Amino acid sequence: MAGGTEIVAHRSGIEKAVAGLILVACAFYCFHALGLNFGSLSNPRSGFMPSVIGVSATVLAAVNLVLTLRKHRMAEADEVALDRYTALNLLMALAGTIAFLVLLDLAGYVVASALYLLFLTKLTRSPGWLVPMAVSIGATGFFYFCFVMLLGVTLP
Amino acid sequence: MENFALLMQGFQASLALHNILAALAGVTLGTLAGVLPGIGISGTIALLLPISFGMEPLTALIMFSGIYYGAMYGGSITSILVNVPGEGASVVTMIEGYQMARRGRAGAALAIAAIGSFVAGTLGVVGITFIAPPLAQVAIAFGPPEYFAIAALGLLVLTNLSGGSALRAVLMMLIGLMLGTVGMDYMTGLVRFGFGVDGLGDGLDFIVIVMGVFGLGEVLARICERQNDVRVTKIKFKDLYPNREETRRSILPIFRGGLIGAIMGLIPGPSGTISTFASYALEKKLSTRREEWGKGAIEGVAGPEAANNAASSFTMIPLLSLGLPFSASAALLLSGFMIHGIQPGPMLVSTEPVLFWGLIASMYIGNLICLILNLPLVGLFASVLRAPMRYLMPVVALVTFTGAYVLNYSLFDLGVLTFFGFLGFFLQMSGYSLAPLALGAFLGPQLEQGLIQTMVLTDGNIWTLMTRPLAGTALWLGVAMIGWMIFRFIRQLLRRSSSQPVAEDV
Structure with missing residues (x-):
């Protein structure tokens, strides 16, 4: 489904992006936390703990980003983190998972799960169609039996 | 004496046929899932928690105990046979264990790992039997300040010991605490960080978070990488017995490892992993056969395996007596207890003595069943590794989604699971430790409650x-x-x- 060994991202690139996103997430949390009622030291309200955590996390996330950028400026060698094959597979896995969640609501567990399993087994380059289909239908049927028949659980 | 009588009552309850079957199922499933490379104990427990639905509380606890011990042994099988550690604590076992496998002594390495785990695990449970009840008695007098202080210290120690960067560990812990604040504030009833989304009003389910970062994240990594066939050393039943020399050389390391694990187990954090390194270093220092180290010294399997199991047992002491988990797998076990309406802590011993002592008894039983079942069936469990990952991992992904749905019957949770699965994948790739995040998310609400009550007091x-x-x-x-x-x-x-x-x- 996906091929090629071209480099999509080095480890340094991923680390910088993750450190940046963590800072954004912490700042976003902090912004909302500071909007909650802090109360006072003797009468803390719902914003007390979130404000303390939010400010601390934002400061640390900023330090982490600076150190990550510095670290990779100094580093000589860089490891390949994502090649084209892995990156495309990851994107397709995400798209497939979202489609599975939508289908689960629309078509129910059995259909959505069988199709999702078939998709994932083909994503991992399973040869032919017969075995992937057998695995998909067999595993879906087995889980349906275990959860619905044996454990009495309701599935969508 | 009174405790002994209660323990016997616990055994009586645990030895009912359906409970024994639950222990067998737990050990089998735990070992099967633990064998999968990369999933680890936390991932295994998270994946298997939902199958306990519909069971009586004690039966479910007995199955969890089996899963816990089974998953630990499963990790050792992968380390010894494939040279891939299932989790951090198996890394040291891999050094000598895989070398033994290459010399044709895989069976002996697996047998010593199983026996060492059993002996140290049992000693650990003996420790729990004697330490947990009196500690729980003392803990009844604890107020919110004590709980807050112990939980905060535990998290701080964890961030120091989780390996890698302390700054990143603290950051992960704070992010975990942030996740713990999402949802309704217990004091005011106000929904925080809900952003108008219905599913966020009740907060984020800790188990779904852990299933995402530890379970789905790892499965995604396996699905997305190029599939390589795994070479697994074949084991014959007759090869399983260690010879007299190997047995003799393993006895003292097992007891020393057990002692190291017991001491380390009381320290919050990845005590299992740290104790294996400590045991390995000690055995190497004491060894008179230095030339064998790195080439398959059996002491390097016996000591660390015993240390890991003793540490894992001793981490149950703060969990059972204080209700405070100090490792991701202990937090998951606690979540499993809570699914069945059981709240571990100082009151459990006095209010639910049958359940408490039944759980202790189930640990003895789970440990024993793990030994009895795993020794003869090790070849069968190892064959899981021969199953093509291209089929196995998609099936594990579906189990994860099914299990996460069953927790709250919520499709929203599946979205949360997907988000944390991808988040875990990228965080791990970037060198962030996930255990502080999981523990922060779990202990966050308790810490907040303790802090606010303390401030008011x-x-x-x-x-x-x-x-x-x-x-x-x-x-x-x-x-x-x-x-x-x-x-x-x-x-x-x-x-x-x-x-x-x-x-x-x-």
Whole structure:
């Protein structure tokens, strides 16, 4: 489904992006936390703990980003983190998972799960169609039996 | 004597046929899932929690106990046969165990790992039997300040010991605490960080978070990478017995490892992993056959395996007596208890004695069944590794989604699971430790409750806390630890700026 060994991202690139996103997430949390009622030291309200955590996390996330950028400026060698094959597979896995969640609501567990399993087994380059289909239908049927028949659980 | 009689009652309850079957199922499933490379104990427990639905509480606890011990042994099988550690604590076993497998002694390595795990695990449970009840008695007198101080100190120790960068570990812990604040505030009833989304009003389910970061994240990594066939050493039943020399050389390391694990197990954090390294180092130092180390010294399997199991058992002491988990897998076990309406903590011994002692008894039984079942069936479990990952991992992904749905019957949770699965994948790739995040998310609400009650009790004067014997000691230790972390951080920065540019961990 996906091929090629071209480099999509080095480890340094991923680390910088993750450190940046963590800072954004912490700042976003902090912004909302500071909007909650802090109360006072003797009468803390719902914003007390979130404000303390939010400010601390934002400061640390900023330090982490600076150190990550510095670290990779100094580093000589860089490891390949994502090649084209892995990156495309990851994107397709995400798209497939979202489609599975939508289908689960629309078509129910059995259909959505069988199709999702078939998709994932083909994503991992399973040869032919017969075995992937057998695995998909067999595993879906087995889980349906275990959860619905044996454990009495309701599935969508 | 009274405790002994209660333990016997616990055994009586645990030895009912359906409970034995639950233990067998738990050990089998735990070992099968633990064998899968990369899933680890936390991932295994998270994946298997939902299958306990519909069971009686004691039966479910017995199955969890089996899963816990089974998953630990499953990790050892992968390390010894494939040279891939299932989790951090199996890394050391891999060094000597895989070398033994290459010399044709895989069976002996697996048998010694199983026996060492059984002996140390049982000693650990004996420790729980004697330590947990009196500690729970003492803990009844604890107030919110004590709980807050112990939980805060535990998280701080964890961030120091979780390996890698302390800064990143603290950051992960804070992000975990943030996740714990999402949802309804217990004091005011106000929904925080809900952003108008219905599913966020009830907060984020800790188990779904852990299933995402530890389970789905790892499965995604396996699905997305190029599939390589795994070479597994074949085991014959007759090869399973260690010879007399191997048995003799393993006895003392097992007991020493058990002791190291017991001491380390009481320290919050990845005590299992740390104790295996400590045991390995000690055995190597004491060995008179230094030339064998790195080439398959059996002491290097026996000691660390025993240490890991004793540590894992001893982490149950704060969990059962205080209700505070200090490792991701213990937090998951606690979640499993809570699914069945059981709240571990000081009151459990007095209010639910049959359940408490039944759980202790189930640990003895789970340990024994793990030994009995795993020794003859090790070849069968190892064959899981021969199953093509291209089929196995998609099936594990579906189990994860099904299990996460069943927790709350919520499609929203599946979205949360997907988000945390991808988040876990990228965080792990970037070198962030996930255990502090999981524990922060779990302990967050307890910490907040403890902190707010403490502030109200002390009228906002946090210094009053420092005068309370236990809370004060824990908090002063915490302050000293923060001071040490800051000192280390500044020293590292100064060294970096004065030396040649070298790539170091943040």
